[in-house]
Amino acid sequence: MEPMVLHEYAPSGNCYKIRLTAALLGLPLERRHYDIMHGETRTPAFLQNINANGRIPVLQVGSRLLPESNAACWYLATGTPLIPDDRFEQADMLRWMFFEQYNHEPNIATLRFWKAFIGEERLTASQTAQIPAKRLAGEAALAVMNDHLAQRDFFVADRVTLADISLYAYTHVADEGGFDLSRWPAVQRWIDAVSAAPGHVSLDA
Known part of the structure; x- marks a missing residue:
């Protein structure tokens, strides 16, 4: 390579x-x-x-x-176990990656950036006005994830795939945006499982 x-x-x-x-x-x-x-x-x-x-x-x-x-x-x-071989599971993995970019990241990541990096006192009036809607949308995304994970360890294929990686990145630090992850126990369990994957590195590594 x-x-x-x-x-x-x-x-x-x-x-x-x-x-x-x-x-x-x-x-x-x-x-x-x-x-x-x-x-x-x-x-x-x-x-x-x-x-x-x-x-x-x-x-x-x-x-x-x-x-x-x-x-x-x-x-x-590509060509590794992080992408399933099965055609449907590949598409299902992509479904969750699209979900992350459309439903999850614009809300959970944005609130983290505003709260932890910019500071709420420095937000524009427009940004401040968006906080309640983004919080509700972020909570809705976490609820969808929690329901999906209630009966399985990972999102697709019973192992870590790119679906898990894409969602884990901002979910495991969602508390920095003001989200209380204790409300979603299946999500917390999944975070622990991804964190235990061989080769895992932390965000600040």
Whole structure:
């Protein structure tokens, strides 16, 4: 495999997904840090050379660049047990990865960023007004996850897959956004199971 570089902001759950996928597979990654709090992904050099969308993570494979966390995880995991062989289970895994990006991340990750990184006292009036709706939507996403996990250990295929990695990244730190995970015991049990996976690395590793 070609040398790989992860362009990242280390506290980001989206960046962590890629590091966790690589760690579970024993794949080496060089890491290059950008401080999003000081606009380092909005510089002309970054926009021209790394990602014209001005966002991270970006996985660099040789000279090629792959933005979007779940796409990068898919690249790393292709041909490994992190992606099921069964066609339906593959599609079901993708279903949960889409759920994460559409229902989960915009609410749980956003509230974490606003609360733990920006600070509620520094939010705009528009952001403050969105908090109640985002909290309700985040709680609804956690409830869906809890119901699904009530009778199974993992989301798909009875083992850790990319579905678990994509959802674990922001769920296990949801308390930083003000979510009380004790309300969802099946989710807590699943967090413990993913954390115990061989090769697991923590967010701050």
